[in-house]
Every structure is written in structure tokens, then in C-alpha cells.
Amino acid sequence: MKKILALVLAFAFIFSFAACTKEPTVSNAHAKKELVMATNAAFPPYEYKEGDSFKGIDIEIAEAIAEKLGMTLVIKDVEFGTIIGGVKTGKFDIGMAGMTVTEDRKVNVNFSKPYATGIQVVIVKEDCKYKSYEEFWSKFDEKGNPAEVAKGIKIGVQQDTTGDIYASDTLDNWGFTADNVICYKTGAEAVQALMTNKVMAVIIDNEPAKSFVKANKGLKIMDAAYTEEEYAIAVSKENTELLEKINKALDELTADGTIKKIIDKYIPAEEK
Numbered sequence: 001m002k003k004i005l006a007l008v009l010a011f012a013f014i015f016s017f018a019a020c021t022k023e024p025t026v027s028n029a030h031a032k033k034e035l036v037m038a039t040n041a042a043f044p045p046y047e048y049k050e051g052d053s054f055k056g057i058d059i060e061i062a063e064a065i066a067e068k069l070g071m072t073l074v075i076k077d078v079e080f081g082t083i084i085g086g087v088k089t090g091k092f093d094i095g096m097a098g099m100t101v102t103e104d105r106k107v108n109v110n111f112s113k114p115y116a117t118g119i120q121v122v123i124v125k126e127d128c129k130y131k132s133y134e135e136f137w138s139k140f141d142e143k144g145n146p147a148e149v150a151k152g153i154k155i156g157v158q159q160d161t162t163g164d165i166y167a168s169d170t171l172d173n174w175g176f177t178a179d180n181v182i183c184y185k186t187g188a189e190a191v192q193a194l195m196t197n198k199v200m201a202v203i204i205d206n207e208p209a210k211s212f213v214k215a216n217k218g219l220k221i222m223d224a225a226y227t228e229e230e231y232a233i234a235v236s237k238e239n240t241e242l243l244e245k246i247n248k249a250l251d252e253l254t255a256d257g258t259i260k261k262i263i264d265k266y267i268p269a270e271e272k
């Protein structure tokens, strides 16, 4: 009997001790859920870094959406080509990166309603002798032997973007073939390669192109006849509830003028 009492006391002692030393826990019941957004923040004015903070159209629209959803926005700056895969597997809740809706991407993720548009343009050195993309491209093919002619014509792109897809396409589709394309991790790196003559041109979305041309002396934009692309938010195919909430938030933010205000802040009307 004494033994049992001793055992009971010992247990009571251990438990009371455990209770005392337990970390004080803060109730998580009221903490906001996180909305994890994957982006690639070298794509001004849609997303870029200023010191440690993220800036840009996508960042502000995502913040407005998170607020409507009662969630806290968490931004992950990753390689562009890993965004779709990460959204698909649930590593990220959303992908928002000036991301064009394409049929290939739609196989892996769902897209929200589009919130902006873009076109692909070609950045070249100011002294580039070709007036248009068509002229530039036709020189490439002038001897009917593209690989030969192309030796001096390398095109820089950001890997896995629509610019990469167009540039790497076959000649029949107005591309330059993959052999003549150099892929960089960011658009900014592709532009640096142009500045240092490692490539002759960079194919990229028009708004980042304007930002890069503004920030680097001696560059200009050549219009190209690419079709308009729509930018939307990628969400996992499994998370249809989140997709619906995002679409509703986008509708409301469009109706009350918030989205227009954000876009106008980064892309002044006279530059559109």
C-alpha cells in the first residue's frame, strides 16, 4: 500500500513539475491563416525588391486579396520555373508573377480571372541596325541556313517564360530555335547580358522591358507582333475553394477601382 502511495505521489510530482515547466502556449485560434505566394521578384513593375521589401503591382494586389480573405500574405521569392510545380504540390498557395495563362500551364494548375495583360517585346542596343523584329528575324535566316547565320545572333530570355518559349520556337513559328537562345535565371540577368554584348536581344514582357530600358542606358525596345497575353494567379487544381474566393476578391477589387489604382501607380497613364 505504501508502495502504491509512493508511486502515486511520484507521478503527481512529475506531472505537476511538467505542468510548471511547460512552455506557456499562446492560443493560435485567432492567428490569421497564411496565404503563401510564390513569385520571382526581378520583374518590375510587377514584382521587385527594394532593400528587403517586396514592391510591385502583384505584391499590392495580393495584399489586397489576402486582406479580403482575412489572411496574412507570405511572399516566397523563387525561380520562375519552379512556381507552377510548387503550386501544384501545395508548397505554395498561389503563384503570382506577371504569369501568363498558357494551355501548357493549365494542365498543371488552375488560373484565376486575368487581372492584367502584357505582350512580348524585343530589347536591343540603341545602335542596333534593324528597325523591326521582322527585319531582325529575317536577317537571321537570310542564307537559308539558320544555324550558320545564327552564330552571332544569340537571344537572351528568362528561363521558362513565354519569352523563352517564343524565342526557342522553330523558324516556321518565327522563333530562333533553342540553339540560339541563352536562358538566364532572371530577366534582369538577361538584360545585363545584352549590356555586355553576350546576347544581341532580349525577349521579355513589355512593362519589365520598359523598366529595364529606363534603368540601363543605351537600350531600346523593338515592337514585335506577338499576341496579347493575360496575367492571372495560379492556384492548385485541388484548391477550388481558394480559387473561388480569389476570383470573388478580384471582382470586388476591380469593381471598386483598387486594381486600376494599383496598376496606375506603377504604370503611369502616359507610359501605357
Ligand code: ARG
Pocket (backbone or CB within 6 Å): 039, 040, 041, 042, 043, 047, 080, 097, 098, 099, 100, 101, 118, 158, 160, 161, 162, 163, 187, 205, 229
Ligand atoms: N509573362 C511571362 C510568363 O508568364 C513572364 C513572367 C516572368 N515573371 C517574373 N516574375 N519573372 O512566362
